[in-house]
Amino acid sequence: MNTFFLGMALFLVLNILAGLWRVLKGPEPADRMVAAQLFGTTGVAALLLLAQALESPVIRNAALLFALLTVMAVLAFVRNTSYRDKHNNDH
Amino acid sequence: MTINELLSVLFCLSGGVFFLAGTAGLIRFPDTYSRLHALTKADNLGLGFIVLGLIFVAGSLPETIKLVLIWPLAMIGSSSACYFIANHVHRLTRNKGITRD
Amino acid sequence: MNLAFDLLVGLSLVWVAWRIVGSRDHFQAVVLFITFGLILSLAWTRLQSPDIAIAEAAVGAGLAGVLFMDALGGLSSSPGSPRPAVPLTLLFPCLILASIMAIAVLFVPEDFLGLIPVVHGALTDTSLEYPVTAVLLDFRAYDTWLELGVLLVAVLGVMGIRRIGSISGSRLPAPADPVGRWIIRILLPIMVLIGGYLLWLGAFAPGGAFQGGVVLAAAGVMLWQAGHPSLGLLPRLWWIVLLFCGFLSFLILxxxxxxxxxxxxxxxENKLWILGVEYAATISIATCLISLVLASPGRCRVRDN
Amino acid sequence: MNSLLIYSITATSLFTIGLMGLAAHPNLIRKIISLNIMAGGVFLFLISLAYHPDDPGVDPVPQAMVLTGIVVTISATAFALCLARRITEITGSSRLEDKPEDTDS
Structure with a gap:
């Protein structure tokens, strides 16, 4: 049973690796950011599966934190790029 | 294998299918707006199914509550991130003078 | 299956690191670095170090992302260099170094137990039940004390570079739109709750001053991102008290x-002492990290020629 | 071939890759990211030595060291980024070139 959960976690890591193609290819920064946010969700699921597979329930706290915090990078990204655009338009 | 474990395996596998669909969408969809669907729909459903599957084997009640809490939080996070990114892309294209419906 | 998972995580860590170093686009490198933190926290989980996984989750996903994104916005966005990112003359010495270190790893004895017996033997002397917290706050208290000192020095250094005396006048980001305010209103209480929960958990399970402090810091930075001054609201004296209380409590102890x-x-002898020091350290860690993030954006006040 | 070996070799590779990036990139942000990768390699090495899959569990001393290390790394990163901003403001460029340009202005 634990092997099954570990296998599912491995499958999710493979998903993240496949999604990295979009980060590399990207054309716009926004596309890369979408991929990063998607990895956040996938990582939460992988951490939950690992918590079950390795029988250490405290890992769920880490998953909870990832679910809460991945949006912070997006907030910073949106704020800074829009600031830079405004700055460029001024000059 | 008990019925709980069987249900858990079933739900986790269907969650995996949705994650696979999300990754395929991220890679194959043509533009940023459509790629956001992969983020907000497919992956959140996948996470929901995996949480549902893990509830059957979670054991104690506090752990179950924590598991159930994670899903709506992740949904709030990714849906608002989707809104921010879409808003940002829309503003950028408008500033460049490109109209896109 | 364990071995397959380890191999996959190890290989993807190396590959992502290689892409971070090799990519031309700075933004791409930052996004890859956030992903790197995510995979690293999977590795911490696999190595049964939940403390580090929690800290990495808060630092890697929250604070580091914000810091690097801010830096990308602030520094000039010059396109990457046209020449190959890594020159070949550098590749060979690095390969030699890597192989020397890899060979050294092979000589680590299999039954190397480290300090496990010592720590578990001494655990009865302390009032804490969880070994990592006991090491941090009791056995190696000097380390934790000086670590708080390092944080203070970093804050003082940033203040010195920015030529500011407090964070109360620091530049606010543009107020977030209604959606931003709404999610922050929902997420913030939960983050403060989790920070406190981790702090309380530290006496007997993975958690403690560092994890709690980092989570509280992330909460403060998120509040600041919504256009609220967060710690900048405090009078300067109170801000200084919060900055120094962890260091001072160790000094008093x-x-x-x-x-x-x-x-x-x-x-x-008393558990209350340790708890008091732990709480003060948490507040100081959170205050230092928030101040570091809040003080960095914007231009310097004084420009010298 | 066991987990200890996999993770320690990964850690040494990460350290070397980070070192290479630190030396190769003229841009300051990239240098700081490379330093962070090096720190990740060091942490991974310490924890892979602390990990014992059998009964004694995980060594708490390296775990405590890495925990403090993560917090120190993020504060050092914030400080370094602040320095990088200052350098950009003074020299007008966020790159450290081999041949220093004329910065008379």
Whole structure:
């Protein structure tokens, strides 16, 4: 049973690796950011599966934190790029 | 294998299918707006199914509550991130003078 | 299956690191670095170090992302260099170094137990039940004390570079739109709750001052991102008190135990002492990290020629 | 071939890759990211030595060291980024070139 959960976690890591193609290819920064946010969700699921597979329930706290915090990078990204655009338009 | 474990395996596998669909969408969809669907729909459903599957084997009640809490939080996070990114892309294209419906 | 998972995580860590170093686009490198933190926290989980996975989750996903994104916005966005990112003359010495270190790893004895027996033997002397917290706050209290000192030095350095005396006048980001305010209103109480929960958990399970402090810091930074001054609201004196309280509480503990038992930072008899120091350290860690993030954006006040 | 070996070799590779990036990139942000990768390698090495899959569990001393290390790394990163901003403000460029340009202005 634990092997099954570990296998599912491995499958999710493979998903993240496949999604990295979009980060590399990207054309716009926004596309890369979408991929990063998607990895956040996938990582939460992988951490939950690992918590079950390795029988250490405290890992769920880490998953909870990832679910809460991945949006912070997006907030910073949106704020800074829009600031830079405004700055460029001024000059 | 008990019925709980069987249900858990079933739900986790269907969650995996949705994650696979999300990754395929991220890679194959043509533009940023459509790629956001992969983020907000497919992956959140996948996470929901995996949480549902893990509830059957979670054991104690506090752990179950924590598991159930994670899903709506992740949904709030990714849906608002989707809104921010879409808003940002829309503003950028408008500033460049490109109209896109 | 364990071995397959380890191999996959190890290989993807190396590959992502290689892409971070090799990519031309700075933004791409930052996004890859956030992903790197995610995979690294999977590795911490696999190595049964939940403390580090929690800290990495808060630092890697929250604070580091914000810091690097801010830096990308602030520094000039010059396109990457046209020449190959890594010159070949550098590749060979690095390959030699890597192989030397990899060979050295092979000579680590299989039954190397490290300090496990010592720590578990001494655990009965302290009032804490969880070994990592006991090491941090009791056995190696000097480390934690000086670590708080390092944080203070970093804050003082940033203040010195920015030529500002407090964070109350620091530049606010543009107020977030209604959606941003709404999610922050929902997420913030939960983050503060989790920070406190981790702090409370530290006495007997993975958690403690560092994890709690980092989560509280992330909460403060998120509040600031919504256009609220967060810690900048505090009067300067209170801000200084919060910055220094962790360091000072260790100092007081050191002198108190020096007068009572003749040794600095000896085992305190009372659990209340340790808890007080832990809480003060948490507040200081959170305040220092928030100040570091809040003070960095914008231009310097004084420009010298 | 066991987990200890996999993770320690990964850690040494990460350290070397980070070192290479630190030396190769003229841009300051990239140098700081490379330093962070090096720190990740060091942490991974310490924890892979602390990990014992059998009964004694995980060594708490390296775990405590890495925990403090993560917090120190993020504060050092914030400080370094602040320095990088200052350098950009003074020299007008966020790159450290081999041949220093004329910065008379």
């Amino acid at each position: 050191a002198f108190w135990s020096l007068f009572h038992s003749g040794r600095m930072l000896a085992h305190p």
